[in-house]
Amino acid sequence: FFLILNLLCTIHPKFGGKKKMASGPASAQIEVEAPDVIKLIIQFLKENSLLNSLRALQEESQVTLNTVDNVEKFVSDILQGRWDAVIEVVSTLRLPGPKLMDLFEQIIIELAEIRELDTAKALLRTTPAMLLMKKEKPDRYLRLEHILRRNYFDYNEAYPGTNKERNRQSIAQSLRDEVYVVPPSRLLSIVSQSLKWQQYIGKLPPGTKYDLFRGKAPIERQEADAVPKKNTRVIKFGKKSRAECAAFSPDGQYLVSGSSDGFVEVWNFETGKLNKSLKYQAEDDIMMHSEGVLSLAWSRDSEIIASGSAKGVIKIWRVLTGSCLRTFPSAHQGGITSLEFARDGTQLLSASFDNTIRIHGLKSGRKLKEFRGHKSYANCAAYSRDFAQVISCSSDGTVRIWDSKTTEPIKMFRPENEVSVMKVRKFPKSEENFFICTRSPKLRIMSKASGSTIKMFEAKSEVVDIALSPRNKIIYIIGSDQVLYCYNLEDGEVEAVLKLHAKEVLGIAHHPHKNILASYSTDGTMKIWRHVGKTKKLGPKIIKADTKTNGSSKKKK
Numbered sequence: 001f002f003l004i005l006n007l008l009c010t011i012h013p014k015f016g017g018k019k020k021m022a023s024g025p026a027s028a029q030i031e032v033e034a035p036d037v038i039k040l041i042i043q044f045l046k047e048n049s050l051l052n053s054l055r056a057l058q059e060e061s062q063v064t065l066n067t068v069d070n071v072e073k074f075v076s077d078i079l080q081g082r083w084d085a086v087i088e089v090v091s092t093l094r095l096p097g098p099k100l101m102d103l104f105e106q107i108i109i110e111l112a113e114i115r116e117l118d119t120a121k122a123l124l125r126t127t128p129a130m131l132l133m134k135k136e137k138p139d140r141y142l143r144l145e146h147i148l149r150r151n152y153f154d155y156n157e158a159y160p161g162t163n164k165e166r167n168r169q170s171i172a173q174s175l176r177d178e179v180y181v182v183p184p185s186r187l188l189s190i191v192s193q194s195l196k197w198q199q200y201i202g203k204l205p206p207g208t209k210y211d212l213f214r215g216k217a218p219i220e221r222q223e224a225d226a227v228p229k230k231n232t233r234v235i236k237f238g239k240k241s242r243a244e245c246a247a248f249s250p251d252g253q254y255l256v257s258g259s260s261d262g263f264v265e266v267w268n269f270e271t272g273k274l275n276k277s278l279k280y281q282a283e284d285d286i287m288m289h290s291e292g293v294l295s296l297a298w299s300r301d302s303e304i305i306a307s308g309s310a311k312g313v314i315k316i317w318r319v320l321t322g323s324c325l326r327t328f329p330s331a332h333q334g335g336i337t338s339l340e341f342a343r344d345g346t347q348l349l350s351a352s353f354d355n356t357i358r359i360h361g362l363k364s365g366r367k368l369k370e371f372r373g374h375k376s377y378a379n380c381a382a383y384s385r386d387f388a389q390v391i392s393c394s395s396d397g398t399v400r401i402w403d404s405k406t407t408e409p410i411k412m413f414r415p416e417n418e419v420s421v422m423k424v425r426k427f428p429k430s431e432e433n434f435f436i437c438t439r440s441p442k443l444r445i446m447s448k449a450s451g452s453t454i455k456m457f458e459a460k461s462e463v464v465d466i467a468l469s470p471r472n473k474i475i476y477i478i479g480s481d482q483v484l485y486c487y488n489l490e491d492g493e494v495e496a497v498l499k500l501h502a503k504e505v506l507g508i509a510h511h512p513h514k515n516i517l518a519s520y521s522t523d524g525t526m527k528i529w530r531h532v533g534k535t536k537k538l539g540p541k542i543i544k545a546d547t548k549t550n551g552s553s554k555k556k557k
Contacts, residue, residue: 101140
């Protein structure tokens with residue numbers, strides 16, 4: 001029940017629960033009582049003939065829903081003495097005890113009149129209304145017992161000073177005041193309206209699958225890992241623009257790019273076009289910085305994205321609405337090289353060309369912590385898997401491990417003498433190891449405890465960026481020669497080698513569940529690569545893939 005209450009409170013502005021739900025100004029806040037939500041559930045149970053559950057819910061919650069399909073028909077059934085139909089309707093209602101006593105008293109008397117004595121006795125001795133009469137109105141109860149014991153029916157004794165028709169009219173009028181009609185299937189209608197509202201405001205793109213229980217898109221099953229060799233889409237940026245960074249959302253719905261002209265754009269990677277199901281993008285109201293965007297990070301729930309600019313500004317966006325939730329105008333004194341949300345989504349880790357690593361509070365809008373020690377650019381920083389430590393790397397050639405709470409340095413490694421360390425990445429399902437990319441053809445798996453190299457993969461040019469397949473079976477290395485080197489992470493064998501672009505590749509991003517890879521280059525394009533057909537192990541032969549141009553980025557502020 002609370003699930004449905006929360007659903008209504010979070011996905012439609014008309015519902016606020018006992019907690020005030022702000023969908024606009026404070027004066028527009030509306031409260032919905034929990035009993036009203038229970039009434040929706042009672043109607044659903046009633047319409048689907050789940051009567052045992054209905055009675056249990058009414059009994060436990062003490063909430064009633066005295067609805068009938070047609071009030072006039074209900075009254076007519078009473079006036080015509082169609083008691084089977086009346087009892088069926090009344091069984092789902094919670095009516096005042098005295099009115100139920102009047103109703104069942106009349107039914108028992110009429111059954112006695114037609115000599116249906118066994119049925120009349122069963123109603124008298126088992127129905128809750130008659131048991132209540134026996135306790136509170138014993139004289140009336142004994143009168144009915146006396147009528148049923150007689151071997152004949154005395155009309156005057158049964159209806160002293162009145163008659164059958166008057167009694168029926170009195171009961172019908174009394175019960176008419178207790179019942180009402182509501183539109184059918186209110187619960188399903190409201191949920192449907194709520195989902196339509198989400199679509200209208202861009203929170204639920206058309207055609208999106210929706211998990212009603214979780215309140216978001218269902219988690220997709222991961223595909224078996226395979227190398228995405230076919231270029232299916234090419235996204236073109238403006239003449240003087242290019243993607244500087246890109247990232248898929250954790251739920252796999254979106255691909256976002258940050259470009260050199262400051263735009264943060266959400267793409268439909270299936271079509272290779274700007275995602276116009278988001279209302280703000282359809283109206284050309286694009287998320288943006290006043291300078292180039294160098295880094296992006298998604299929150300774990302795929303609702304918030306952080307973007308870092310070349311001038312040290314960080315902005316926090318709600319992707320479904322395009323609204324800027326928070327700006328850190330002086331997050332760093334240099335360009336933001338990497339970003340990562342903390343586990344609870346309330347803090348943001350950043351690295352910068354100003355040689356520092358910082359943690360920012362999203363609620364306070366302030367710098368919370370600073371890690372100092374690198375002598376040159378802090379090229380990348382990442383939380384450890386348990387978020388207890390921060391691992392950073394720098395152009396000073398060092399990798400440093402810090403205590404994330406105290407900011408105290410724990411360890412420092414130097415993978416190669418006087419060689420810049422460009423990237424650090426978590427190692428899948430291991431707290432002890434991590435990936436390190438130096439400005440060399442080598443990708444290392446290093447031990448956090450000793451700083452030693454456990455395994456090494458080698459390209460034929462400097463490593464630019466890396467990505468992992470969804471099941472962590474394949475490690476993708478993009479080199480400065482624009483070639484993607486695909487290694488089996490377990491045995492170190494080459495799975496494939498692909499030429500991605502004609503000009504320098506700036507980075508790659510992999511879909512979290514599917515064999516889809518995005519690559520972006522100084523040639524002003526971002527390409528989408530997919531796996532098609534069966535996989536084969538390939539030697540280090542360069543494969544030139546077919547390309548398909550699909551559209552360009554439309555830029556409007």
